[in-house]
Amino acid sequence: MTVNVLDVLPEVATMRAQDASVESIYGGEGRSLSAAARRRRQQENAAYQRHLVEAAQLYAQVINGNRRAALDFQEAMTTSDFQLLFGDVLDRQILAHYQSMPVQWDSVARRGRVRDFRSVKRYTLDGGEAILDEVKQQGEYKAAKLTDGKYEYAVTKRGRRIPLSWETLINDDLDAFADIPRRLGNAARRSEERFWTTLYATATGPASAFFNAGNRNLIAQATYASLPDNPDLAVDGLQYAFEVLGRQVDTDGAPIYVEGAVLVVPPALEVPARNILNATEIVTAAGSSGSASDAGRTDQLRVANWMANRTRLVVNPWLPIVDTTTGNTAWYLFANPGVAPAMEMGFLIGHESPELFQKTPNAVRVGGGPIDPTDGDFETDSVEWKLRHVWGGTLMDPKSAVASKGTNSA
Structure with missing residues (x-):
């Protein structure tokens, strides 16, 4: 009977086999468990797969308290082959837990890949899409004006021992x-999520260099005179956000088409957000503009909740932690990152997932013989692991995002 290694340990079962890897963690100064080339060769090796199952089964027995298995495990760890196999078991579990935590940033940010630690530049062009001019007989074609934009960031190394x-x-x-x-x-996953939050939120509210009247992406009278100042999250507030997003234009004054949007709220606003998006109907005054002239009208319109089909909800628990001023009231509407990204999260090519290392033992047994890595180093008998993760990111197009502090004031 063929046994799948992913069925051996529950914490391993959430990963794909091709996402795991095997590399010696006991050679040199500590070796990565994420060498792609060797991973591909090992995945194709039936004997390796069989031995990996045996190592995972033995490890599971040890965790479950089997004393005989613990003795067998200690003895097996003195062989180099088993050290490699056990390193793969640990690496699979780390990637399983990394992938099982909720991923939210990719709902709003575009995923990028960078080659090294130097700053990378992302260029954009705006313009050239205006309505074509009529050209008279033997007339000259008018040149279009293109406006280029540049965004820059660098990935950095993060980790823990x-x-x-x-x-x-x-x-x-x-x-x-x-x-x-x-x-x-x-x-690793929490660090990504907090970093993504700090791109667009600060300790005092939505990032003011990005969300402001000049960028016309803050719901306030300074942006459009007909708007209230920083409305709270309600049906009319979300309608205002769609209005602000829909009124953005390019440098030629042409409209920007946004079909889908992502509503990002803190946990304190999850209930009103779900109530809005799960409602089947919207009841509004007949004027339906939300202006003060509609406030006293008794005639009403009942319409299907069109916002539910255009909006995806993301509840970000890091918002009140990062934003200590308006973290429980501020909310955001972002355009679909696949069409018009407001930000980018970049990862180092070849190191796009967390990598596990173990410190190489520096002791030599008197009389010779292999060293059990769990015996630790010479000075303190300490056994040490290290996780390394590399990423970076930046805000990009302010026309793809809208924010409200939710304070009903400037």
Whole structure:
């Protein structure tokens, strides 16, 4: 019977096999577990797959408290082949936890790939799409004016070390291994989500350099005289946001077509947001413009909730943590990033997922013989892991986003 390694451990089952990798974590100064070329060769190797299943099964027995399995595990760790296999088991679990946490930033930001740590530039062209001019007989064709924009950012390296003492490993019968992938995987995903939030939110509210009257993407009277100042999240407030997004034009004064949008709110606004988007009808005054002249009208319109079909909801729990002033009231509407991205998150090519390393033991056993990596280093018997993750990002086109502080004031 063929056994799939992804069925052995529940925490591994959420990943695709091609996302896992195997590389020695005990050679040199610590080796990455994410070498793509070797991964492809190993995935095609039936014998390797079979041995990987056996290593994962043995590890699962150790975690479940099987003392005999723990002794077999300690003995097996003195062989180089098993060290490689166990490194792959740990790496698969880290990627499983990394991928199982909710991913929200890619609903709003475009995903980019960069080659190195130098600053990368993203260029845009605006203009040239205006209505064509009529050309008289033997008349000259008018030249279009193009406006170029440039956005720049660099990826940076982030990571963390987790040391465990030799005593901890012995006392826990290697249970300590079970918690390392979860903690490091969660740390990587949380770090991405917080970074994405800090691009468009600050401690005092929506990023003022991006959301302002000059960019015409803040719901306020300074943007359009007919608008209220920073309305709270309600049916009319969301309608104002669509109005602001729909009134954006390019440098030629031509409209920008936005078919879908993403509503980003803090947890405090999840209930009103879901109430708005899950409603089947919208009841509004007959004038339907939301202006003060409609406030006292008794005749009403009942319309299908058109906003539900055009809006995707994202609840971002990092907003009140990053924005300590309006984090519970501010809300945002972003254009579909696949069409008009307001920001980009970039990852280093070849290192686009978290990478796990283990520190190489620096001790030599008297009399010779292989060293168990869980014996730790020479000085302190410490066993140490490291997670490395590389990314960066930047805000891009302000015409693709709208914000309100939700304070009903300037």
